[in-house]
Amino acid sequence: MALRPNRWPRPLSGGWEKKVINAETRVCCLIGDPVAHSLSPLVHNRGYQARGLDYVYLAFRVKEAAPAIAAMRTLGITGMSVTIPHKTTALACVDELDAEAKEIGAINTIVNRGGHLKGYNTDYDAALKALSEKTPLRGKKTVILGAGATALTIALALKHRGSRVVILGRAPAKAAALAARIGAEGSGGFDRFSEIGDADILTNATPVGMWPKVDELSVPASYLHPKLVVFDVIYRPRTTRLLAEAKKAGCKVVYGHKMFLYQAARQFELFTGHTAPLVQMGQALTRALKGDEGVTISDRR
Incomplete structure (x- = not known):
């Protein structure tokens, strides 16, 4: 299975286009199929920029969840968002579940702490x-x-x-x-x-x-x-x-x-330990959605 970035987030003035990725940059990502039109990279990267964090968020189209999630340990990926069709199958790939994720039986978020993977459901x-x-x-x-x-x-x-x-x-x-x-x-x-x-x-x-x-x-x-x-x-x-x-x-x-923004903000906080800059993340999302009004391409995270 090859992990491949699907689409870079749209540039923001004074933002993503100036991001320099280095050996210390922490990587977070989205896995799913499809992910081509997800706005998660745009929203998360805008949050990192607003907080001055050396993080980057990418999207990968992934057919099988297990190898991608295992790569969090080998590649040192800090956080992972999980979307359709992997929210249920991802359960068996983590070491621990928070209480809500365990009850729901589906996760959309994985946090890597020193190789220990914990699953959450921020949609709740x-x-x-x-x-x-x-x-x-x-x-x-x-x-x-x-x-x-x-x-x-x-x-x-x-x-x-x-x-x-x-x-x-x-x-x-x-x-x-x-x-x-x-x-x-x-x-x-x-x-x-x-x-x-x-x-x-x-x-x-x-x-x-x-x-x-x-x-x-x-x-x-x-x-x-x-x-x-x-x-x-x-x-x-x-x-x-x-x-x-x-x-x-x-x-x-x-x-x-609204639900998309709030679940992304919670993921941001789980990945970084910082309070999410909700205003800036929301502005980026609103701008993107206004930009494609009338466009009939849609996606879940």
Whole structure:
């Protein structure tokens, strides 16, 4: 397996283009497939620049997680972000899991401390923070679309905050298994969109709305209502078709880039031991997303 950088982050004025990499530079990276349009390198490198840290962050398209994670020890890689399809398989490749990652059964972050690899899931707190900015969570009925690792992470986070969670998935059996695992209020297939009728929060944790499905909806717009808070975990495009329809229906919306920024900030702190410069990282992200408005290429970290 060859590790190869996929794309350098876009230059920032007075920033990345002046970075000099030397023998002491600490390396952090992203592994996944695909990673070609990830904004993680841009956001992390902007953070290192803002804090004056001798770090660099790269993206690697990786088919198999295990050899790449093992290379953290041999190459001295300080931190690694893990994205689809490796969030679950990476579990077996680390020495230790934090409590949330262990419960979720998926990681998106690995920290190397002297060859000891510890896995974390920074999506958990990031999702809570993004949603909490728009709505209280305790006692609220939340319908989550999707039954994968991201859906599980958000479902657990909301359940722990006292939300009433319903899982709807394309495969009803998978949704039922996830619901049983976390003690959700209910589950079903995509023939049960009527659950949204009395819901307070709707979360899209499916890839519908990302390229190449940017014109598709994960749920028919007719189910959206003004009392609903609609959260789409997709951050590119910034305004997905679902969020556009939600706005038309009078819903409050939560953009996926908020969750992306908060999980990246937590990774930054785990990798470096420094407080994340959230303002500068957020400005870099916002600038990049504005720069490709109308571009129909999207990606998860």
